[in-house]
Amino acid sequence: DAGVIQSPRHEVTEMGQEVTLRCKPISGHDYLFWYRQTMMRGLELLIYFNNNVPIDDSGMPEDRFSAKMPNASFSTLKIQPSEPRDSAVYFCASTYGGADTQYFGPGTRLTVL
Amino acid sequence: RKEVEQDPGPFNVPEGATVAFNCTYSNSASQSFFWYRQDCRKEPKLLMSVYSSGNEDGRFTAQLNRASQYISLLIRDSKLSDSATYLCVVNTGNQFYFGTGTSLTVIP
Numbered sequence: 001d002a003g004v005i006q007s008p009r010h011e012v013t014e015m016g017q018e019v020t021l022r023c024k025p026i027s028g029h030d031y032l033f034w035y036r037q038t039m040m041r042g043l044e045l046l047i048y049f050n051n052n053v054p055i056d057d058s059g060m061p062e063d064r065f066s067a068k069m070p071n072a073s074f075s076t077l078k079i080q081p082s083e084p085r086d087s088a089v090y091f092c093a094s095t096y097g098g099a100d101t102q103y104f105g106p107g108t109r110l111t112v113l
Numbered sequence: 114r115k116e117v118e119q120d121p122g123p124f125n126v127p128e129g130a131t132v133a134f135n136c137t138y139s140n141s142a143s144q145s146f147f148w149y150r151q152d153c154r155k156e157p158k159l160l161m162s163v164y165s166s167g168n169e170d171g172r173f174t175a176q177l178n179r180a181s182q183y184i185s186l187l188i189r190d191s192k193l194s195d196s197a198t199y200l201c202v203v204n205t206g207n208q209f210y211f212g213t214g215t216s217l218t219v220i221p
Contacts, residue, residue: 031207033209035211042211042212042213042214043157043200043211043213043214045208045209045210045211048207048208050207055207056207056208091156091157098204098206098207100145101147101159101162102159102202102209103159104156104157104158105156106155106156107156
């Protein structure tokens with residue numbers, strides 16, 4: 001059974017460019033989470049969805065960040081325009097029921113020059 | 114105040130040693146608790162859930178103290194392969210809160 005799938009695995013871009021990260025959750029899971037991890041701040045929750053609906057986006061740093069989940073099997077996190085301080089590893093995770101084990105994707109390592 | 118606090122370490126222990134990590138959480142209504150393991154440049158993976166009565170999985174023992182709002186993880190007979198960062202995770206219903214992680218290095 002495939003786990004959480006994320007793409008791309010690595011992204012290097014220049015400041016000001018648009019970046020789109022993609023995630024496919026585990027089939028049947030009804031919660032999807034986007035996290036950002038840096039050495040300084042650890043793992044931070046950005047936003048999470050339940051049944052494709054955004055529930056809490058209070059962790060989204062600013063208007064440059066947006067996330068969508070058009071269907072149960074796909075979500076995107078977009079940064080426009082990107083800045084060097086956005087450099088981090090972005091993880092997507094999914095779970096069933098909201099309080100059970102979270103399964104993480106392999107992450108997207110983003111570098112903004 | 115952070116929702117979940119952990120000692121970041123690092124903990125450097127010899128093979129065969131016993132090591133314990135503690136984690137405190139601030140929300141007394143927290144419902145479920147976990148320990149995750151994260152290897153360098155990899156994603157976090159579930160190590161074990163933590164139950165009120167305490168639970169054991171091989172060399173790993175997890176304890177929960179609701180009154181004092183802390184969670185512990187004990188690793189016995191440490192192996193080189195245990196070297197990783199251990200993340201304490203608390204769920205308050207719909208939201209997961211991760212500690213910043215405790216780094217463990219097991220030395221030959």
